[in-house]
Amino acid sequence: MPTTITFLGTSSVTPAAQHDTACFIINRKFLVDTGWNAAINMLQYGISPLDVEYLIFTHCHHDHYLGLPQLLFYRVMRRRDRPILPPLKIIGPASDVRKVVALATNLLQVERFPELSHPPEIFPLIPGESFECEAFTLDTVKSLHPVEGMAYKFTDRATGAAFVFTGDTAFHPPIADLARGLPLLIHEASYGAKRVPPEENRALHSSALDAAEIARMAGVERLALIHCAEPQQAEALAAAQKIFPHTFFPEHGQVVEV
Ligand SMILES: [Zn+2]
Ligand SMILES: [Zn+2]
Numbered sequence: 001m002p003t004t005i006t007f008l009g010t011s012s013v014t015p016a017a018q019h020d021t022a023c024f025i026i027n028r029k030f031l032v033d034t035g036w037n038a039a040i041n042m043l044q045y046g047i048s049p050l051d052v053e054y055l056i057f058t059h060c061h062h063d064h065y066l067g068l069p070q071l072l073f074y075r076v077m078r079r080r081d082r083p084i085l086p087p088l089k090i091i092g093p094a095s096d097v098r099k100v101v102a103l104a105t106n107l108l109q110v111e112r113f114p115e116l117s118h119p120p121e122i123f124p125l126i127p128g129e130s131f132e133c134e135a136f137t138l139d140t141v142k143s144l145h146p147v148e149g150m151a152y153k154f155t156d157r158a159t160g161a162a163f164v165f166t167g168d169t170a171f172h173p174p175i176a177d178l179a180r181g182l183p184l185l186i187h188e189a190s191y192g193a194k195r196v197p198p199e200e201n202r203a204l205h206s207s208a209l210d211a212a213e214i215a216r217m218a219g220v221e222r223l224a225l226i227h228c229a230e231p232q233q234a235e236a237l238a239a240a241q242k243i244f245p246h247t248f249f250p251e252h253g254q255v256v257e258v
Contacts, residue, residue: 087119096148185224
């Protein structure tokens with residue numbers, strides 16, 4: 001079985017209809033960020049939210065965690081379908097992950113509706129730390145963003161396949177070191193084809209040109225762009241391909257094998 005990545009969204013902060021903010025699921029059970037609506041998007045591609053074993057947060061900005069209460073609610077409402085449903089395991093930046101899980105749980109009002117209680121297990125990570133479980137290893141580097149965040153190298157322990165994905169980040173060469181020689185880099189491209197000088201980059205995002213430059217420096221085989229508004233994706237792709245030809249924008253629901 002190859003390692004697979006199913007893209008549930010590639011859009012920027014506020015997605016268009018039928019789209020979602022950047023999020024994807026690895027091997028149909030390790031979800032990366034929740035977008036606005038990851039649970040419902042998974043169902044569209046035949047993946048049950050009950051199958052999610054780990055949720056990995058790149059960082060805790062709203063467009064990356066808004067879908068968490070929905071995911072938790074789906075799992076408790078449908079847990080009769082799965083007599084033994086282990087708690088969702090959530091990995092994320094140490095500074096924010098506990099707070100975001102508490103906020104999502106509060107939205108479900110579990111004190112008033114105790115039947116909705118199914119507390120996740122939380123694994124806070126400090127950027128630079130690694131995480132290991134039976135299925136995969138995660139190595140991390142800090143991203144350049146206004147809140148604490150990480151780029152992750154995911155290694156599938158069953159297949160040995162590895163790839164790197166970023167959350168939101170400005171151009172940051174340590175990400176190229178993390179991705180050195182790997183078959184795939186998934187990198188944000190919020191600014192599309194527009195180059196934003198560092199002194200104007202207060203939101204600390206990347207352009208498609210920045211992403212392509214990181215891919216070129218890393219010597220990866222392929223670059224997948226994410227976190228770019230739909231109307232800008234075609235232009236962003238063309239600009240990135242001039243620097244790094246093996247660049248693509250995953251389609252909604254596209255499955256990529258590593
Ligand atoms: Zn974002
Ligand atoms: Zn962000």
